Amino acid sequence: MFRWFASKFIKHWDETDRPEVRMACGQMASALSIGSNVLLCALKLATGLAAGSVAVVADGVNNLSDAASNIISLIGFRLGSRPADAEHPYGHGRYEYLAGLMVAVLILAAGLELLKSSVERVLHPAAPEFSWAMAAALAASILVKLWMMAFNLQAGRQIASRTLTATAMDSRNDAIATSVVLLGMAAAHFTGADLDGWLGLGVAAFVLHSGFTLVRDTLDPLIGRKPEPEVIDAIRERILACPGVLSTHDLMLHDYGPGQRFASAHVEMAEEDGLTACHAALVALSREFLEKDGLHIVFQLDPVSKADTEENRLRTHVSRRAKLIDQRVTVHDLSLTRAGESVTVRFDCYIPADVEIPEPELRRVLENIVREQYQAADCAITIDRDYMAPPH
Numbered sequence: 369m370f371r372w373f374a375s376k377f378i379k380h381w382d383e384t385d386r387p388e389v390r391m392a393c394g395q396m397a398s399a400l401s402i403g404s405n406v407l408l409c410a411l412k413l414a415t416g417l418a419a420g421s422v423a424v425v426a427d428g429v430n431n432l433s434d435a436a437s438n439i440i441s442l443i444g445f446r447l448g449s450r451p452a453d454a455e456h457p458y459g460h461g462r463y464e465y466l467a468g469l470m471v472a473v474l475i476l477a478a479g480l481e482l483l484k485s486s487v488e489r490v491l492h493p494a495a496p497e498f499s500w501a502m503a504a505a506l507a508a509s510i511l512v513k514l515w516m517m518a519f520n521l522q523a524g525r526q527i528a529s530r531t532l533t534a535t536a537m538d539s540r541n542d543a544i545a546t547s548v549v550l551l552g553m554a555a556a557h558f559t560g561a562d563l564d565g566w567l568g569l570g571v572a573a574f575v576l577h578s579g580f581t582l583v584r585d586t587l588d589p590l591i592g593r594k595p596e597p598e599v600i601d602a603i604r605e606r607i608l609a610c611p612g613v614l615s616t617h618d619l620m621l622h623d624y625g626p627g628q629r630f631a632s633a634h635v636e637m638a639e640e641d642g643l644t645a646c647h648a649a650l651v652a653l654s655r656e657f658l659e660k661d662g663l664h665i666v667f668q669l670d671p672v673s674k675a676d677t678e679e680n681r682l683r684t685h686v687s688r689r690a691k692l693i694d695q696r697v698t699v700h701d702l703s704l705t706r707a708g709e710s711v712t713v714r715f716d717c718y719i720p721a722d723v724e725i726p727e728p729e730l731r732r733v734l735e736n737i738v739r740e741q742y743q744a745a746d747c748a749i750t751i752d753r754d755y756m757a758p759p760h
């Protein structure tokens with residue numbers, strides 16, 4: 369369905385890694401949603417107001433807030449696809465998240481308003497008149513929303529857009545909410561019970577819930593959320609698969625919006641492989657990441673040698689002893705410097721987040737391990753609790 373529309377209206381529609389194609393797909397999906405939502409809202413307001421049903425009016429306002437959110441996504445796609453400029457070297461991708469946040473605030477405001485009018489209706493019941501026009505508007509709305517769900521789901525998958533997948537989920541929820549209103553109205557009509565205020569309350573709670581969810585989903589990437597573990601694992605696997613790479617640590621990933629991701633990682637390679645060869649392998653690897661995944665990644669090369677140096681002996685000692693804390697503990701970036709009599713030992717220790725040992729305790733254990741060999745050593749230890757390292 370999405371494919372049909374896209375192939376009719378967008379040039380090179382299947383080359384979705386091109387920013388202009390991505391923008392066009394996003395805009396087309398948003399424009400269709402705006403049109404449908406405005407239409408549904410008008411239908412429900414007209415029939416709902418005529419019959420005096422607070423639940424149907426609430427449902428119509430819900431569609432209006434959806435239209436507002438589609439407009440903001442449309443603007444988000446437009447602004448977000450602007451290329452990087454002098455002031456914004458990482459592109460404008462986060463506009464898409466910012467647009468989502470504004471939508472969320474609008475939805476919350478609409479939800480509060482609906483809550484108020486529904487509570488009033490529960491306190492002062494006034495049964496709405498049943499009208500077939502209103503029932504028809506609701507039934508049509510359910511069908512349109514199911515169609516919008518399918519369409520946005522396909523479009524969202526095609527261009528990997530959170531905004532569109534969120535719209536699809538919202539459409540699904542709207543279809544459910546409207547079904548409940550329709551069933552409630554039918555029940556009221558045939559049994560004479562007055563459910564209007566309660567149905568309105570249900571719809572209002574629903575609108576508020578979707579607003580809160582949207583706040584959370586758009587705020588997280590703006591503040592800088594930990595990426596999905598699958599993403600980190602996939603990057604690590606790819607780095608480890610590169611010929612010559614012995615291990616990797618201290619991966620950092622920054623997300624400035626779709627297609628604008630930046631990363632850095634340390635990579636251990638054998639000193640004996642030669643600097644030029646190692647460098648060439650890493651250049652090829654980072655190029656591959658850029659071409660295949662649109663990920664800009666920079667590597668720090670950590671040479672490790674098999675030679676019998678003082679540092680290597682200490683590293684082996686610390687690694688072996690640290691494994692007694694947990695088998696998965698590893699040690700990296702160890703250096704040993706002397707100034708006159710004093711010795712300074714620096715290193716990072718990776719320990720999985722699920723190993724429950726308080727940090728001061730862990731430091732004390734590690735320092736004692738070092739001091740088994742260098743009694744008076746000063747230790748500067750960085751604890752990495754995750755493969756995603758904080759800056760250090």
Ligand SMILES: [Zn+2]
Nearest residue numbers: 618716752757
């Ligand atoms: Zn580290």
Ligand SMILES: [Zn+2]
Nearest residue numbers: 634670700701
């Ligand atoms: Zn390192």
